[in-house]
């Protein structure tokens with residue numbers, strides 16, 4: 001089997017590819033992988049093995065139909081991770097989110113259809129549902145995205161649905177809760193806080209810190225995506241959750257303990273515009289249909305994640321500050337550095 005993985009140099013995509021190449025899923029030791037990744041500020045070629053007999057790495061843009069049509073023949077499946085993924089960046093500037101997340105998903109679906117790829121998994125997010133004060137979302141819940149990031153993912157989900165309904169493309173959509181784990185870019189909450197604490201700096205907590213998220217280890221997410229690839233039904237959506245719901249205050253307290261830091265390092269900063277209060281998924285469908293269950297508890301996964309950042313300072317310092325201490329090639333660099341200094345990035 002040959003699979004194209006878009007966005008395979010990012011946090012989640014690279015975990016999926018490394019696990020595939022390591023034979024980490026039943027039958028995956030004979031799978032060949034093409035990674036298509038534009039290597040934006042969030043993508044890093046070094047997240048993948050430098051050379052592997054079953055890996056082809058193609059630097060390129062998922063928004064380019066001709067590139068996709070050239071590459072896709074011979075692939076049985078596409079797992080589509082490539083996206084702009086950081087909510088704060090979408091609040092600051094949303095054009096790239098619409099281009100990559102909507103236009104790129106359309107280009108992938110269209111090229112898969114044109115080249116006869118048999119199976120597509122579109123990796124989406126729980127953020128498409130909006131915010132929920134009580135209870136949890138099923139796959140039937142309405143899409144009410146609040147940030148430009150979430151709106152671009154919701155739009156992509158609808159394009160994917162249309163390619164199933166109109167053209168019969170065998171595409172499934174996954175909607176996962178917040179991920180954490182190794183190789184996550186230090187712009188996101190957990191790695192930002194861990195790396196700040198390891199540097200002896202303060203941590204910037206948005207608003208009251210009472211926003212609640214469901215946290216899932218990246219390894220559990222990727223296993224769920226692979227089970228959807230193999231066993232998911234065409235045109236269906238699968239929520240992927242953990243049941244591990246924590247407020248940002250609670251996550252911060254756990255990180256302070258793991259890093260031996262004092263609560264006085266918490267700085268409350270002005271809340272994110274339109275900050276969703278709570279996300280919670282009902283993932284009964286994937287558990288009952290595909291036998292999925294998360295395997296890593298938040299306590300264990302978080303401790304391992306902190307250890308990974310402690311042991312890999314060169315990786316996160318390059319992502320956070322650039323190899324020369326600056327981020328000259330990153331169009332968002334100035335904003336990111338400023339935000340990080342002021343402590344509002346997450």
Ligand code: NAD
Pocket residue numbers: 006007008009010011012013036037038039040041042043044060061062063080081082083084085086100104123124125126153175176177178179180185
């Ligand atoms: P990430 O930002 O770490 O990685 C995104 C990758 O996509 C990078 O390697 C980047 O270079 C690549 N990319 C961006 N634009 C591209 C383009 N135009 N062409 C080709 N490659 C491009 O993101 P992530 O956290 O790994 O998220 C992966 C997917 O999972 C996204 O679709 C995201 O919406 C979804 N998701 C993420 C989470 C989470 O908590 N991180 C939760 C649920 C769903």
